[in-house]
Amino acid sequence: GGDVLILNTCSVREKPREKVISAIRQAKAGNPGIRVVVAGCVAQLEGDTLLSEGADLVVGPDWYDSLADALREMDDGTPEHGVFDGFITDNPSFLQADPSEAGVSVFLPIQKGCDNFCTYCVVPMARGPERSRPAPEIVAEAERFVGRGAREIFLLGQNVNSYKGEGGFPGLLEQVAAIPGVSRVRFTTSHPKDLSDSLIAAMARIPQVMPWLHLPVQSGSTVVLRRMGRGYTREAYLELVDRVRAAWPKVAFTTDMIVGFPGETEEDFLQTMDLVRRVGYEGMFSFRYSERPGTAAVKLDGSVPMEIRGERLTRLQSMHEAIVPGLLERYLGQALPVLVEGTSARSEGEARGRIPQNHVVNFVPLPGQTPDALVGREVSVRIDEVRTHTLHGVQIS
Ligand code: SAH
Ligand code: SF4
Secondary structure, X not given: OOOEEEEEEXXXXXXXXXXXXXHHHHHHXXXXXXXXXXXXXXXXXXXXXXXXXXOOEEEOHHHHHHHHHHHHHHHOOOOOOEEEOOOOOOOOOOOOOOOOOOOOEEEEEOEEOOOOOOOOOOHHHHHOOOEEOOHHHHHHHHHHHHHOOOOEEEEEOOOHHHOOOOOHHHHHHHHHHOOOOOOEEEEEOOOHHHOOHHHHHHHHHOOOEOOEEEOOOEOOOHHHHHHHOOOOOHHHHHHHHHHHHHHOOOOEEEEEEEEXXXXXXXXXXXXXXXXXXXXXXXXXXEEEOOOOOOOHHHHOOOOOOHHHHHHHHHHHHHHHHHHHHHHHHHHOOOEEEEEEEEEOOOOOOXXXXXXXXXXXEEEEOOOOOOHHHHOOOEEEEEEEEEOXXXXXXXXXX
C-alpha cells in the first residue's frame, strides 16, 4: 500500500537526467514513505544511477506490464528495489488498452523500438530493437476503442512503413480501415527510405486513410543526410514527394528538422531552408541538434556552436511561420469533412475538429445545434478563414 509516484521520462531531445533526479529527491523529501518509480528512456539508459539516487523501482519500456507485480512484491518485502531494463525480443508484449471511455481520436502503438541508428538518435538504445505488434492484437484493440466511442485510429511507431506483422503496413492499413465504425486512420512516423510504391498506392486507395503524411526529412543537404545516416539524398527525397503527390494529390506533408548537426555549413542550412519552401510543409517540428550519449554523432567533428544552432533554428522557424498561411489558403472556400473532437477553446458556441489533412478547424455549427452534440460526428464545413495555424469555417451539413 501507500503512495506511488511514477515518473515517465523521454530523452530523445533533452537531457532529463538531472530533472529526474531532482524530482526523486523532492518527492522523497515531501513524503518519506512514497515509492518512486521511474519509467521510459531515462530508466532504460540510467537505471543504476537512478536507484542510487533514491528511486525504488526503475522500469524500461519493455517492462510496464510487470510494474503492478513488482510493486506488490515490494509490499511483501521482496525485492526492495530493482531495475528492469532488458529488452524482450522474443514475443514482446504490448500493453493492452481497454478504456471504459475512448476519445474521438486514439493513439494505438503498432511497433516498439527502431533499427535505423540515425547517428544523432538515442531511440535504438533507449527503446530497443524494432518489434512489431501482431496485427490481430492491433485490430482487437482498435475494435475496443471504437466500441467506446473512438472514430479515428492513430497508429504509432518509429518507422511504421517497416511494420513486419502479417500483410506488412499496407495490409494493416486495410484491416484497420475495414473495422466498422472507423471513419479515419492516421499514422506516424514514416521513414522516407521505406516508403514503397505499394504503400503509397495503398494510402491513396483506402478512403479512411487521411491525406496527411508526416515524412521527416531532418535536413535538406545530401552531405548532412549522409552524415546522419538517413539512407536517402535530397534529390531522392524530393522525387519521393513528387511521387506521393502524383498518386495522392490532396496530401499535406509535415516534417521534423534538425539544425546545427555536426559539420552543417551555412550552405547546407540554406539547402534546408530551400527544401522546406519547395515541399511546402504544412506543419514542421524543428530542433537544435543536441548531443546524445552513446550515439555515433558524438564522435563526428565539426561541432556547430550553440549560438549558431539557435540562430539557424530561429531563421528556419520564422521562414516557415511566414509561409504556412499561404499554404493553408488552398483550403479557403472548400467544403471539407470535419471529424468533431470538442468545443472551440476560444469562441463560445463553436465546435472544433480536424480536416482530412489534419489541420484544426473551429467552426460555427448549423443553427440550433450545440457543439457538444456534434462530438464524434463527421460533418461538412465550408472554410472561410485562415488563421495563424488553424482554419475557421461554417458547417453546411
Ligand atoms: N522515428 C522518427 C522520429 C524519432 S524522434 C523519425 O525517424 O523521423 C523525433 C524527432 O526528434 C526526430 O525526427 C528528430 O527530428 C528529433 N531528434 C531526434 N534526436 C535528436 C537529437 N539528438 N537532437 C535534436 N533532435 C533530435
Ligand atoms: Fe531515431 Fe532514426 Fe529510428 Fe527515427 S528512424 S527513431 S530518428 S534512429
